[in-house]
Amino acid sequence: MAVTSPTFRLRAPWRGVVAVLAAALLAAAPAGARAQPKPTVKQLKKELATLQKESDKLITDYYNSRIAHQKAEKAEKSAREKLTAAQEIYDENSTELRAMAIAQYTGTEPSQVAMLTGPQDPSALLGRMALVQHLVALQDARLRGFAKVRDDRQQAQDEAAARAGDLDRTVGELESRKKKAERQIERIRDKIDQLYKAPGLRPDGTFVPQLPQGADHITPRMALVKQLIQERFEVPYGIGCYRAIQDGGEHPLGRACDFMLSRGGAMPTAEELKRGDEIANWAIKNAKRLGIMYVIYRQRIWHVSSGAWRTMSDRGGTTANHYDHPHISVY
Known part of the structure; x- marks a missing residue:
């Protein structure tokens, strides 16, 4: 009969203690140390x-900001028009006042002193006095009228400045709320992307090879990537996938697509280049989940195994160097 060794008898009781300690240590480990379950x-x-x-809610706030901005634009335009009209009246009255002052200074208007020191016929004197009073009253009226014109112009200036300030404020609010809504929409897009899983994913993270299918002769995995990019980005110049030329790449295998940013080999605009960056960055962000193997764009290649961009040799053209399209290959 086999005899249990002394060593075994000494160690066996500790097995339960070790198990308990291990469980306690695992429970006490910080949350970051344990793998989080996938949602x-x-x-x-x-x-x-x-x-x-x-x-x-954010879109509603953005809409309300747009309405407020439109009202502010109308109010600012109306205030500018009022100021322009008030300035014209002010300039006209200023010209008249200057002409009156010059006339009095140079004596081209009847001198009030001369009227009073002329012939002393009583009736004539009374008539001259009445005329002087009339001229004084006329000048007072002109001055009072100019004061009102001046005040109206100042009021129009103040209102125009206030409306311009309101317009600047609504522009800032509109832009801020627009950015908030765009960030939220981007989060929604990311969450929608997570609902899709690449077909053929093994438990160990590798991917089962697939055959091309459908009218465009691409694999289901490539078809999913193509569909998600089409839904998320504009690709106005077309998407080229399968081609029969055996060039050592994935196109003949139905595992690659080119997302064109321009036509005829022309260098894309700055806006289109930015869109290409967005497509490439999206592919990198979702590479492991969707089975994306590598991305080529702007004479650089990013491979999932290295996780970094690497410069490629010059192939001699805009299209050959992938400046006018991101290329995406899947497993």
Whole structure:
């Protein structure tokens, strides 16, 4: 009969203690040290619903800001028009006052002193006095009228400045709320992307090879990437995938697509280049989940195994160097 060794008898009681200690240590480990479970489709949909509700509120705020901005634009335009009209009246009255002052200074208008020191016929003197009073009253009226014109112009200036300030404020608010809504929409897009899983994913993270299918002769995995990019970005110059030329790449295998940013080999605009960057960055962000193997763009290649961009040799042209399109290959 086999005899249990003394060593075994001494160590066996400690097995339970070790197990308990291990469980306690695992429970005490910080949350970051344990792998977080991947969210289920149900959880993702619940989070998506919350994000969409918040998005609706942000879009409503943005809409209200647009209305306020439009009202501010109209008020500012009206204030500018009023100021222009007030300035014209002010300039006209200023010219008249200057002409009156010059006339009095140079004596081209009847001198009030001369009228009073002329012939002393009583009736004539009374008539001259009445005329002087009339001229004085006329001048007073002109001065009072000019004062009102001046005050109206100042009021129009103040109103125009206030309306311009309101317009600047609404522009700032509109831009701020627009950015908030855009960020929220981007979060929704990311959450929607997570609802899709690349077909053929093994438990160990590798991908089962697939055959091309459908009218465009690409694999289901490539078709999913193509669909998501089409839904998320504008690709106005077309998407080229399968081609029969055996060049050592994935195009003949139905595992690659080119997302064109321009036509005929022309260098894309700055805006289109930015869109190409966005497509490439999206592909990198979702590479492991969607089975994307590498991305080529602007004479650089990014491979999932290295996780970094590497410069490629010059192939001699805009298209050959992938400046007019990001190229995406899947496993």
